[in-house]
Each structure stands twice: as structure tokens, then as C-alpha cells.
Amino acid sequence: MADEAGAAAAGTAAAGTVDPDADLVRRARDGDEGAYEQLVVRHQRRAFNVAYRFLGDYDEALDATQEAFVQVYRGLGSFRGEARFGNWLMAITLNLCRNRFKLWKRRARSRHDSLSDPVGDDGSDLRRELPDPGPSALENLESRQLEEFVREELRHLDEEYRAVLVLRELQDVAYEDIAEMLQVPVGTVKSRLHRGRAALSERLRRRLAPPGDGGARA
Amino acid sequence: MSAKPCSEIRPLLSEHLDGELAAGPAADVRTHLEECPACRARLELLRRTVGALRQIPDLPAPAAILAGVRERRRPAPWHQRLTGGRSWLLGVPVGALATVLVVIGVAFFQARFPELPGSVQAPAPPGVRVGTEQPAPPAPSLPSASSALPDHAPPPAAPAPVAASPEPAFRQRPGPTAVPVPMPFAQTEQKEAAEATPPPIPAETSGTAVVQDHASRNEEAPPSRFVIPEPVPEAERPVATSRRSGSDLGRAEVRPGVALAPVGALDALDARPPADADGAKALQPVAGGGAEAQRQPPRSALAKEDARGAAIPPSSSESRRRRDQDERAASLALVLPPQDDLENVKRLIRGEDGLILESREIDPKRATGARAREPQISLPEVTRAWELTVRIPRESVRTLIEALERRPGLTIVERPGIPAAPGPIPELLELRILVLK
Numbered sequence: 082m083a084d085e086a087g088a089a090a091a092g093t094a095a096a097g098t099v100d101p102d103a104d105l106v107r108r109a110r111d112g113d114e115g116a117y118e119q120l121v122v123r124h125q126r127r128a129f130n131v132a133y134r135f136l137g138d139y140d141e142a143l144d145a146t147q148e149a150f151v152q153v154y155r156g157l158g159s160f161r162g163e164a165r166f167g168n169w170l171m172a173i174t175l176n177l178c179r180n181r182f183k184l185w186k187r188r189a190r191s192r193h194d195s196l197s198d199p200v201g202d203d204g205s206d207l208r209r210e211l212p213d214p215g216p217s218a219l220e221n222l223e224s225r226q227l228e229e230f231v232r233e234e235l236r237h238l239d240e241e242y243r244a245v246l247v248l249r250e251l252q253d254v255a256y257e258d259i260a261e262m263l264q265v266p267v268g269t270v271k272s273r274l275h276r277g278r279a280a281l282s283e284r285l286r287r288r289l290a291p292p293g294d295g296g297a298r299a
Numbered sequence: 300m301s302a303k304p305c306s307e308i309r310p311l312l313s314e315h316l317d318g319e320l321a322a323g324p325a326a327d328v329r330t331h332l333e334e335c336p337a338c339r340a341r342l343e344l345l346r347r348t349v350g351a352l353r354q355i356p357d358l359p360a361p362a363a364i365l366a367g368v369r370e371r372r373r374p375a376p377w378h379q380r381l382t383g384g385r386s387w388l389l390g391v392p393v394g395a396l397a398t399v400l401v402v403i404g405v406a407f408f409q410a411r412f413p414e415l416p417g418s419v420q421a422p423a424p425p426g427v428r429v430g431t432e433q434p435a436p437p438a439p440s441l442p443s444a445s446s447a448l449p450d451h452a453p454p455p456a457a458p459a460p461v462a463a464s465p466e467p468a469f470r471q472r473p474g475p476t477a478v479p480v481p482m483p484f485a486q487t488e489q490k491e492a493a494e495a496t497p498p499p500i501p502a503e504t505s506g507t508a509v510v511q512d513h514a515s516r517n518e519e520a521p522p523s524r525f526v527i528p529e530p531v532p533e534a535e536r537p538v539a540t541s542r543r544s545g546s547d548l549g550r551a552e553v554r555p556g557v558a559l560a561p562v563g564a565l566d567a568l569d570a571r572p573p574a575d576a577d578g579a580k581a582l583q584p585v586a587g588g589g590a591e592a593q594r595q596p597p598r599s600a601l602a603k604e605d606a607r608g609a610a611i612p613p614s615s616s617e618s619r620r621r622r623d624q625d626e627r628a629a630s631l632a633l634v635l636p637p638q639d640d641l642e643n644v645k646r647l648i649r650g651e652d653g654l655i656l657e658s659r660e661i662d663p664k665r666a667t668g669a670r671a672r673e674p675q676i677s678l679p680e681v682t683r684a685w686e687l688t689v690r691i692p693r694e695s696v697r698t699l700i701e702a703l704e705r706r707p708g709l710t711i712v713e714r715p716g717i718p719a720a721p722g723p724i725p726e727l728l729e730l731r732i733l734v735l736k
Binding site: 118143146148150221225 | 309316341348352532688
């Protein structure tokens with residue numbers, strides 16, 4: 082009876098959709114290590130790439146991903162299918178990444194610019210106003226170069242925005258799933274997404290602006 | 300000008316980009332954008348930013364993930380489980396205590412039973428997992444256990460370990476020594492026996508993790524207790540792959556290990572490239588004019604990964620070098636008539652699913668210098684020159700050239716060369732296009 086109830090719980094996920102991992106999760110919970118490893122193989126690419134884009138460090142991302150899977154393994158017994166397995170895994174992965182980031186901050190390993198500082202994400206004129214990059218700056222900025230810039234600037238974004246951008250723009254995760262991973266409402270996800278985009282594009286704008294021009298725009 | 304100021308419109312630009320604005324705000328934004336070039340520029344930058352974000356490719360999952368997860372899941376050594384990892388609970392370093400007891404035990408046993416062959420070997424260092432392949436450190440109770448053994452008498456039967464029991468269990472160790480050794484990993488041993496026939500792991504559609512990890516099960520030497528997965532050095536990390544379909548890179552997925560070969564292979568080769576993304580198979584000779592015929596992972600990487608049987612994808616520095624070599628053969632040079640411009644060329648490229656990676660204006664003298672020395676090429680006076688680096692599906696190159704040739708007044712002065720050696724043709728080609736005007 083308990084097994085059936087657990088199986089039923091594992092078979093459903095958020096928003097009434099069936100979790101495609103339900104069967105593997107059930108078997109893994111029952112001790113089938115092969116089933117667990119299939120879950121690892123199925124989800125490792127996404128988990129690793131999220132960790133990598135969040136942390137910006139290959140080795141740290143590798144370590145965090147392994148740790149996330151181990152935590153999932155240990156927590157399988159108590160996982161009752163309240164969320165999709167993939168979302169649960171991602172929540173753990175992001176949590177580990179955030180903790181590492183906080184550790185780095187404390188150790189002053191990396192330099193972070195807070196969005197509450199100079200860059201206004203509400204679209205208002207900046208205290209440090211810079212002219213928009215000229216048409217040629219954008220025109221000459223082809224894909225590879227822009228990708229480089231975006232990758233670099235992504236690391237400097239606020240963690241909340243970074244997480245949503247990585248999940249939504251890089252991994253194509255649905256709003257509802259992101260909300261489940263981050264344990265926030267869907268509206269908050271959308272808000273962070275838009276503000277994160279604006280912040281990121283603002284960082285690019287500052288990067289591309291012609292040097293030496295700091296006067297206020299009309 | 301729209302009634303709304305820029306400061307009210309700009310926070311809405313991202314939602315406007317996604318088409319998520321309600322009718323009223325959407326109309327406000329549209330009206331404002333018609334009249335405000337600054338906000339149009341902001342929107343364009345935002346659009347490009349989001350587009351660039353979406354183009355950031357996925358890396359393949361490292362093979363070390365699954366191997367590392369397996370290692371981290373193993374139970375802790377008995378002394379760590381006893382103390383919860385805190386050696387100070389026992390008042391002394393547990394490892395040092397274990398070593399001292401082992402030395403005493405060895406000396407005692409050798410003194411008491413000098414005639415027995417294969418006396419207990421040197422103990423394993425503390426912290427090493429006790430397993431069948433390694434000599435185990437005897438338990439603290441070893442001296443009393445040994446003293447109870449009569450000469451050549453069969454060892455007493457050990458209490459049968461329970462597979463699910465977390466308690467340390469003792470069992471007889473096979474072999475002539477017949478010394479009971481602690482075996483807290485009865486559960487681990489049974490797991491290892493089960494692992495002798497590994498369950499099938501489904502193939503992943505991209506990346507090389509599955510094949511490599513499956514091979515790692517066959518390794519003979521067990522890894523040490525706390526294996527820290529060897530990080531793949533920056534230079535050896537695999538080339539990124541695209542994850543999105545329908546985008547510029549959608550059809551043209553660069554698989555790890557697959558080189559970007561010159562265009563000229565089109566005419567000479569019929570075979571399609573290998574379809575699977577298996578990293579081992581991807582390491583095959585690649586057609587290239589003068590380039591290396593075969594891409595091999597760095598020797599040091601192979602040596603490191605030998606135990607796991609995994610191949611390291613080629614380094615990014617090797618990828619760049621190969622790309623440089625390939626580019627010398629994968630060049631297209633054309634001269635635009637006065638009425639034509641670079642943007643048209645770019646439009647044609649994009650129309651053929653090409654992705655412009657780089658575009659820069661260069662010194663026309665430098666661009667034409669080498670070519671002017673070739674007598675068969677006569678160039679008109681060139682006042683401007685641009686160099687484009689383009690990634691384009693193989694099958695689109697021919698149609699691109701045909702489209703360029705159809706443009707009135709456009710002259711193609713150099714076409715991509717044909718590679719010297721045949722080989723598998725990759726899906727994607729990197730083309731260097733010189734545009735002169």
C-alpha cells in the first residue's frame with residue numbers, strides 16, 4: 082500500500098504533468114543502482130552546464146554537479162515526487178552553486194558588481210551616463226565576439242538574475258519549472274528574467290560605449 | 300513624441316521583445332519606439348544580448364561526473380563511521396593508532412608464525428578503503444585473535460555479515476594467512492560482486508560520457524577511497540556543442556573531436572560523416588589541405604585516462620591550430636562591384652544558414668598583397684577589404700558560391716581548395732571569406 086502511494090506520488094509532478102523520470106526514481110529508491118545511474122546520465126549534461134554557467138569555473142562546476150547527484154542519491158528515500166525529479170536535482174545544484182559563490186565572495190576570490198550599485202535596472206538614466214554604442218560598434222560585433230562578452234558579463238550579474246537567465250535563455254526551461262527549482266512564484270521568475278536581461282544588456286552597453294564620453298545624454 | 304518618457308518605456312522592452320505586454324503598454328512601447336532612436340538602439344542591443352545568450356553552446360557532460368558520483372557514494376571507512384569523521388573523539392589520531400597496532404600485529408605474527416608463507420603484507424595506509432584487492436589493516440583486536448590460532452589450524456568461522464547491516468563484520472580472508480580481518484564493507488563487497496555485470500546504461504545522444512563510463516567499470520585497480528576527479532585542464536576541454544535546433548547552429552552541431560575541414564572536400568568525397576557522437580569514433584582522419592590527417596587527444600590526457608578507458612576530446616588549442624591550418628585552404632575571396640556592399644554578402648551567407656563568427660575590416664593592401672603576386676589573379680583597385688569568419692553547413696557552401704556568382708558584377712577570385720587526403724566530411728565547415736571592394 083505504501084509502495085503504491087509512493088509510486089503514485091512519484092508518478093505525478095508539479096502542475097499535474099507526469100514526471101518522465103518517475104519509473105527510474107521509483108526503482109532507484111528501491112535500491113536499483115542501475116536506475117540511479119541512468120538518472121545521472123540523463124540529467125548530468127544539463128546539471129553540469131547550469132553549474133558551469135553559474136559558477137564560471139569548469140572544475141568547480143564538475144565538483145558541484147557530482148555533489149548534487151550524491152545529495153540526490155542520499156535524499157531519494159524521502160523524495161515523494163512532490164516535484165519533478167529534474168527540477169529537484171536542479172534546485173539542489175543551484176543551491177550548491179550559490180553556496181560556493183558565497184564562499185568565494187567571502188574569500189574575495191572573485192570581484193562582483195552588485196546591480197544595486199551603479200547600473201540602474203529600471204531603465205532610468207544612469208548616474209554614470211554613457212552614450213549608446215554607435216551603429217558600427219554593434220554591426221562589427223559579430224556572434225562570436227558578442228558571445229564572449231555575454232559569457233564574461235554573465236558571471237558578474239547578480240546571482241538571482243544569473244540563475245534565471247541561465248535556466249531560461251541557455252537551457253530553455255519553462256517558467257513553471259524554473260519557479261519550482263527556485264521555489265518562487267512564476268511572476269517572480271519573469272520579473273527576474275526581464276531585469277536580468279536589462280542588466281546584462283546594460284553591462285554590454287557600457288562595455289561597447291566609446292571611450293571617454295561621459296556626458297549626459299539629451 | 301510619445302507621452303511616455305524613456306524611463307517608463309525601457310523597463311518594458313524585455314517583455315516587449317517576448318511579446319508579453321498587454322495591449323495598452325504594447326501600444327505605448329510601439330509608439331515610443333517609432334519616435335525614439337535611443338530606445339530603438341536599446342531594444343536592438345537587448346535583442347542581440349538575448350540572441351547571444353541563446354547561442355551560448357552547451358558543453359558535453361564530463362565523463363568524470365558519473366565516476367565521481369560512484370566514488371562519493373561509497374560508505375566511509377569504519378573508523379570514520381565510528382567517529383563521524385572526527386578523530387579527536389578518540390583522543391588520538393585514528394590513523395596513527397591503526398598504523399601502530401598494525402605494526403605490532405605484524406611483528407607479533409611474524410614472530411609467532413615465521414614458517415607460514417605469505418605472512419601479512421604491509422598494512423594499507425589509513426583511510427584506504429578495505430577491499431579484496433588490498434591488504435587490510437587488521438583490527439585492533441588482531442593480537443588476541445592471532446594468539447588464539449593454533450598452528451596450521453583452520454581459522455575460526457567468522458560471523459556471517461548481513462548485507463544490509465551497517466555494523467562492521469568480520470569474515471575470513473581467503474588465502475594461506477587465514478587471519479580474520481575486519482570487513483566493514485560487506486555491503487560494498489556484495490555491491491562489487493553485483494557490479495561485475497554492470498547494468499546497461501542507455502546511450503546519450505550527445506557527448507561521450509556513456510561509452511567512457513561503461514569502460515571505466517572494467518578497470519582492474521580500484522580507485523582510492525576519496526577519489527577527487529581529475530579536472531580536465533582548460534586546454535583539453537571539449538569543443539562546445541550547440542543544443543538548440545532551428546537556430547543558426549541548429550543543424551550544424553559541432554561534435555567533440557570532429558574537425559572543421561576545408562570546403563573543397565565537397566567535390567572529392569561522397570561519404571557522409573559518421574552519424575554518432577561517440578567520442579572515440581569522432582577521432583578519425585579528417586580531410587584537410589596539408590593539415591594533420593588525424594586528430595588525437597594529447598598524450599598526457601590519454602595517459603591520465605588510461606585507467607578509465609576514456610578518451611579525452613582534443614584540446615581547444617589543437618582545435619584552433621587545426622582551424623588555422625584548415626582556414627588556409629578554406630578561403631573564399633571575392634571582389635564586389637561599386638554598387639554592391641558587404642551587407643548583401645552577409646545576407647547571402649545568413650540565407651544559407653551560415654553564422655558569421657567574426658567580421659572585421661582590414662587593410663586592403665594587406666588583403667591584396669599576397670594575391671597580387673599570383674599572376675593568374677588580376678585585381679581591380681581595391682579601396683576596402685573585410686575578412687569574415689563564417690561557420691556554414693557543408694552542403695550550403697556550393698549554393699552560397701552559386702548565389703554570389705549570380706550577383707551582377709561580383710567576381711570570385713579565389714575558391715576554397717580541395718583537401719589532399721580524403722576523409723570523413725564534417726557537417727560544419729569554417730570558411731574565411733575575404734571581401735574586397
